[in-house]
Each structure stands twice: as C-alpha cells, then as structure tokens.
Amino acid sequence: MSRQHPAAPSAPPSPHAASPHAAAPGAAHRDWWRDAVIYQVYPRSFADSDGDGMGDLAGVRSRLPYLRALGVDAVWLSPFYASPQADAGYDVADYRAVDPMFGTLTDADGLIRDAHAQGLRIIVDLVPNHSSDQHEWFKRALAEGPGSPLRDRYHFRPGKGARGELPPNDWESVFGGPAWTRVPDGAWYLHLFAPEQPDFNWEHPAVGDEFRTILRFWLDLGVDGFRVDVAHGLVKAEGLPDIGTRDQVRLLGNGVMPFFDQDGVHAVYREWRTVLDEYAGDEEPAAASAPGRPRRTGGRMFVAEAWTPTVERTARYVRPDELHQAFNFQYLSTDWDAGELRRIIDRTLDAMRPVGAPATWVLSNHDVTRHATRFANPPGLGTQIRTAGDREQGLRRARAATLLMLALPGSAYLYQGEELGLPDVVDLPDEVRQDPAYFRGAGQDGFRDGCRVPIPWTRTGPSYGFGSGGSWLPQPSTWGELSVQAQQGTPGSTLELYRRALRLRRAEPGLGAGDAVEWLRAPEGVLAFRRGEFVCVANTTGESVTTRSHGRVLLSSGDEVTEADGEAKVPADTTVWWAMT
Structure with missing residues (x-):
C-alpha cells in the first residue's frame, strides 16, 4: 500500500533497553535477517508460467536460480492470496488460500521448498489492517x-x-x-483505503485470534517471515474522533493521526512475537553461506510497513519483544543530496541502536516511482512522479545510490527490476491503468502502475520473456535492451553491477553487520565513511571530484576512477568501494 511521506518532528525515546540479540561484526553466528539483502517479487509482474499475461507462483519458482545467482538472501512475495483484486491482492478474501490467478497451495509449498533448496528464504505479505469486502x-x-x-x-x-x-x-x-x-x-x-477494503476492528478478540492462526498456518508451511502491510494502522483512536481538516492526505506521515501509529498497535505485535518465537529456525543451508562469512541462524522474522512521522517512532515497532525490522521510508524519500543522506543515515542508526534492531535501507518498491526515474527528475517532487526526466542521469544516480545503500550496516531491500535499471513507465494509457487510487480521482496520485509493469527477461518475444501471452500492463518497446538476456555477462551493465556488489557484500566480513559508520572528511557534496578496512565514497554532485585515495578500488558504480599521488578523481554521481588492505 502506498503511503505519504513523513516530515521530522521529534518523538520520545523508547523505554526499552538494547536487544540481547544485537550482533557485532565478526560474531560467530548472527540472525540471518540482520544484514540480509531481500528481493521483493511482485508476483503478477515477475514471470508468467501459463501464458495468460499474469505472473504467477510457478513463474516465480522457475526464476529462483536467477535470484540465487543475483546474490540475494531472501525473497519477499507481495500478496498472492485469494482476492477479488480490487487493490492488486491487498484486499484479501481468504488468508489461507492462493488466488487461482497465481496458482494453488501446492504451488506455494513447492516454491518455498525450492527456495530453501537454493539457499533462499521466503517472506510473505500479511494484510492485517483490512480484508476484502468479499471476506x-x-x-x-x-x-x-x-x-x-x-x-x-x-x-x-x-x-x-x-x-x-x-x-x-x-x-x-x-x-x-x-x-x-x-x-x-x-x-x-x-475503510482507510478502497471501499472494497473494510478495516478490521482490532479491539475485537476474534480478530487477534484469527491472525494468530493465520501466522501459524504459513509458518507451518515453511515461510521464514512476514512483511506486515499497514503495520501502523491496526488500532484506531478511542471514539474515532474527527481530525478537523479536509487536507488529510497531506498530513499523513507528518504526525500521529487518529487512525495511524496509535500506541495500541504495539500490544498486537508483542502477541505476534510470541508466536514467531515458537518457531525456532535452523541454521542457513550451506548453499546460502560464503567463505569467511559468519553462519547465520534461522529464526522467523517480521518487517513492518510502518509509515511514521520520524525514524524514532519507527523504532518503537522494533523493540526487542515486537517486530524485527521496519522499512526506512525516510531514507527512501530522501533526495540525492550528500547532506540530507548523511542526516537520515545518522538519525536512522541512532534510532535503531537503543532498541538493538538493524537499520533497513530501501530505494524502490511497488508503491513508489522507481529510483532510476526519481533521480532523473529535480529534487523535491516526492516519490510519485509523472515525468521520465533525464534517463541517463537517473540511471547513473540510481546505480550510485544502490552502492551507497549496500555499504551501510543493516538489511537492504531490492525491488524486482531495479537490478536492470528499469525506469518507471510514465506514459501508460489511461485505459490500461489498474491502480484504485487513480480512479478515485483524489488522494494519492494513482500512478503506481508505472512501477508495476512486468519485467523483461529476453531481448525479443511477445513480452520480452515474461510469458508467452503478453503482459497485463504494456511494456515499452525499448525494454528488450534492458532485459536480463541483454545485460547478463555484459561488462558495465546494471545487472552485473548488482551481482558484483552483492558478491562483495557477502565476501567482506561484517559489511552488513554493526550499527555505525565512521565518517571521513570529504569535499562538499561527497559522502565518505569507513567500516573496518572498507571505505565507501559517494559523489552526489554533477561534477567529478578529487578526494583522497583509500587503497584498492573494489567497485565503482560509474566510470573508472583515476588515481595518482594518493588522490582519486571520482566521477559525477558515482559511488566507489575501496579496500584499505
């Protein structure tokens, strides 16, 4: 579900002590999710196995080797439950059934088993704020x-x-x-969303009972975690008081609303945590480990979609007895600006450290304009953008932003197709749009379809390898050259950049672990930080910048870095990884 973006008023600190599960770099074991790279699959747009133009679970299952080769740790599946599809499956009619358009429970079981055999974990979407009106x-x-x-x-x-x-x-x-x-x-x-999505009353005990059984149903099937949709919305203020303004969409995320981020939600998650803690996970399969990397324990996990006014309030959702992670939407909505990025990085790490939770970092998802298009446009336009902008600049900045994100301590989330450098499709005809917000004519922009267009696998074909029967949203004619086939093995391609970055992230001991960075002096517009013997430098300016050389260049998001006499020239809008030894 798409949410409006937060400002930054202050919030009270958490009363909870640091988590006993917090892991330090170099620990012999650590929870797998603390530094995982998790890849979001939007099933209807990933791979179509039966040629009906709609992606499905069998299609996802067939592409698991691709995800394994990409180097991710886990796969998050957007909803595939039985649903009338009024909001792309976020209107659930039966939480224990697979919608026929995506397959069957047998397909889900096979997908989970195959993923585990590939060394991949599976996270499924859970939608507890509302059901379908067909429930x-x-x-x-x-x-x-x-x-x-x-x-x-x-x-x-x-x-x-x-x-x-x-x-x-x-x-x-x-x-x-x-x-x-x-x-x-x-x-x-x-219904806080579409009329087809009536909100549950979480004050009624039957609702809590039902969702605890839903959790156990999918845990028994073998899933490794849940992404909790609208995690901030379950509990409403007593008496359902008026807000007193007609400009409420602008206020969302900028303060505590009577229907969002109420303190009562935390009691729900404390109950849920006891359920997950019943399921002790095994250590990761050998297929998922890498030489020199600490073995990571199993355990199930929650990640919250919690749009809150501040990262400090977000940290309340990941206290030691609640959820494990929460999406960092403040980071996602930050412009490509060194000062702003450093501010939100510091603030995020400072907020998560007292509760012992890992930071999360994300640049794109199914609700916002892809970051290759956001960064192609002027700053300040938000995360739903209707213009293509400067495609070359957008891709250059997107690649740089990805390397910066993957160098930070914590867990990173990737959205399908970003590893191909896909832009948003901003010129979809009105008659093909399906976003319910588009048809409501107010509120959100209703342009989420642009980031949901099925991804290209091959240079040619009726849907560039997505499936034999076309695709449910039309793909641009230029997407063949952005396909997996076109980029695989091609030096300098965005796909190969992601693969190399993820291999290096696995190989560098402790790169994703820890809870702090050591900032280094750098020219204006440049971010530089050290983590052990690893250094990341991100030039957010439109010009090349001369800075200190930090040893051996491991990877650059852009043109080659030139070095001489202890100095390095970092190209415009480029992030560089160095090894100091």
Whole structure:
C-alpha cells in the first residue's frame, strides 16, 4: 500500500533497553535477517508460467536460480492470496488460500521448498489492517444486518445528520474521498483505503485470534517471515474522533493521526512475537553461506510497513519483544543530496541502536516511482512522479545510490527490476491503468502502475520473456535492451553491477553487520565513511571530484576512477568501494 511521506518532528525515546540479540561484526553466528539483502517479487509482474499475461507462483519458482545467482538472501512475495483484486491482492478474501490467478497451495509449498533448496528464504505479505469486502466475515455481516455480531469485527457505525446520511466522522481514505461507505440498511463502515477494503476492528478478540492462526498456518508451511502491510494502522483512536481538516492526505506521515501509529498497535505485535518465537529456525543451508562469512541462524522474522512521522517512532515497532525490522521510508524519500543522506543515515542508526534492531535501507518498491526515474527528475517532487526526466542521469544516480545503500550496516531491500535499471513507465494509457487510487480521482496520485509493469527477461518475444501471452500492463518497446538476456555477462551493465556488489557484500566480513559508520572528511557534496578496512565514497554532485585515495578500488558504480599521488578523481554521481588492505 502506498503511503505519504513523513516530515521530522521529534518523538520520545523508547523505554526499552538494547536487544540481547544485537550482533557485532565478526560474531560467530548472527540472525540471518540482520544484514540480509531481500528481493521483493511482485508476483503478477515477475514471470508468467501459463501464458495468460499474469505472473504467477510457478513463474516465480522457475526464476529462483536467477535470484540465487543475483546474490540475494531472501525473497519477499507481495500478496498472492485469494482476492477479488480490487487493490492488486491487498484486499484479501481468504488468508489461507492462493488466488487461482497465481496458482494453488501446492504451488506455494513447492516454491518455498525450492527456495530453501537454493539457499533462499521466503517472506510473505500479511494484510492485517483490512480484508476484502468479499471476506466471509464481511459478507455475513452485511447479510445478517444490524445487530450481527460479525459487524463488531469491523467498524460499523451509524451516520450523522437527521437521517444518518452523513459519515460518522471526517476521516478521508488514503486513496481519496471519504473513508466511510454506507450500506443499504443505513449503517456506515470504515475503510482507510478502497471501499472494497473494510478495516478490521482490532479491539475485537476474534480478530487477534484469527491472525494468530493465520501466522501459524504459513509458518507451518515453511515461510521464514512476514512483511506486515499497514503495520501502523491496526488500532484506531478511542471514539474515532474527527481530525478537523479536509487536507488529510497531506498530513499523513507528518504526525500521529487518529487512525495511524496509535500506541495500541504495539500490544498486537508483542502477541505476534510470541508466536514467531515458537518457531525456532535452523541454521542457513550451506548453499546460502560464503567463505569467511559468519553462519547465520534461522529464526522467523517480521518487517513492518510502518509509515511514521520520524525514524524514532519507527523504532518503537522494533523493540526487542515486537517486530524485527521496519522499512526506512525516510531514507527512501530522501533526495540525492550528500547532506540530507548523511542526516537520515545518522538519525536512522541512532534510532535503531537503543532498541538493538538493524537499520533497513530501501530505494524502490511497488508503491513508489522507481529510483532510476526519481533521480532523473529535480529534487523535491516526492516519490510519485509523472515525468521520465533525464534517463541517463537517473540511471547513473540510481546505480550510485544502490552502492551507497549496500555499504551501510543493516538489511537492504531490492525491488524486482531495479537490478536492470528499469525506469518507471510514465506514459501508460489511461485505459490500461489498474491502480484504485487513480480512479478515485483524489488522494494519492494513482500512478503506481508505472512501477508495476512486468519485467523483461529476453531481448525479443511477445513480452520480452515474461510469458508467452503478453503482459497485463504494456511494456515499452525499448525494454528488450534492458532485459536480463541483454545485460547478463555484459561488462558495465546494471545487472552485473548488482551481482558484483552483492558478491562483495557477502565476501567482506561484517559489511552488513554493526550499527555505525565512521565518517571521513570529504569535499562538499561527497559522502565518505569507513567500516573496518572498507571505505565507501559517494559523489552526489554533477561534477567529478578529487578526494583522497583509500587503497584498492573494489567497485565503482560509474566510470573508472583515476588515481595518482594518493588522490582519486571520482566521477559525477558515482559511488566507489575501496579496500584499505
């Protein structure tokens, strides 16, 4: 689900002590997720096995060797549950079933088993804030009418006005328009997103009971973790009070709202953590380890999609008895600017250190404009951009931003196709769009389809190797040269840059571990930090910059680095990795 982006008011520190699970570089064992590189697969756009134009689980399963060769540690699957697809599967009708468009439970089981055989872990999306309006609970609640006990599992309320014709409060949907829909018997129900996505009432014990059984269902099937959708939204303020403004979308993420980031959500996650802790994981398969790299323990994990005003509030979700990770949306929304990047890096590490949680770093996902397009446009436009911008500049900066991200301590998330340097498709015809926010005509921009176009595998073919029957969203005619086939083995390609970077990240002891960086002096517009005998230098300016040489160049995101007399010339918008020994 797409969220608006946060500003930076202060927040109180966490009362919890540092996690006993915090691992230091060089530890003999550490939890696998603390420094993992996790690859997001958007199943409908990854690989189509049956030629119907829609990606599926069998398609993902067939491409696992590619992900293994890329060098990632785990795969996060966006929703594949039974769903009417009003919001690309984030409207779940049955949490224990696979939608036929993606396959069967047998396909899911086979995918998990094959991934483990490849040394890859599997994380699945969990959508606890709302269900589909086709969920059995909601259908029965409507059919049984006022007084049905099932209505208590959602937020049904009488309307205001002489005849109840007005919504119960002034809340607006994130997708635009009122957050309430009236049913034929006169009652209203709450949906923070589309009307087809009624919000659960997490004050009702049956909701918590149901989700604990859902967790166990997928854990018993072998999944290694869950990405928690709208993790900040489950609990609403008592009494559902008015907000008092009609400009609520602008406020999202900029303060504590009565329907987001309420303190009560943390009790939910403390209960969930006890469930995950029942499932002691094995050590990673030999296929996933690398010479000189500490063995990493199994264990299951949660990662929260928690849009909060500050990283300090985000840290509350990853206290030792709650979730394990939370997406760093403040970092994702930071412009390509050395000062701003250093500020959010420091603030993130400082916020996570007291709770013993690893930082996470992410540049793209299924809800925002791909960073190759964001960085192709002027700063300050946000994360939903409608123009292609300077493609060459955008790709150069995207490659540099990736190397910077992969050099930081913590876990990194990649979005499918970014390893190919794919841009957003900003010129999709209106008639092919499927983002519900687009049709609501307000709220979010509704241009998320541009980052969801199926990825290209081959230079030619009806859908560049995605499948034999075309693709559910049209691919640009230029994508053949961005395909895996075109880039594989090609020196300097973005795909080979990612592969080399991930190999080096595995080979460098402790590169992803730890919770701090040592900043080095650098020219204005340049970031330089040291981690042991490793140095990363990122030039965010549009000009080449002369700086100190730091030893042996391991990798450069751009043109060759020239060195002489202890100095190095780093090209414009380029990140360089050095080994000091």
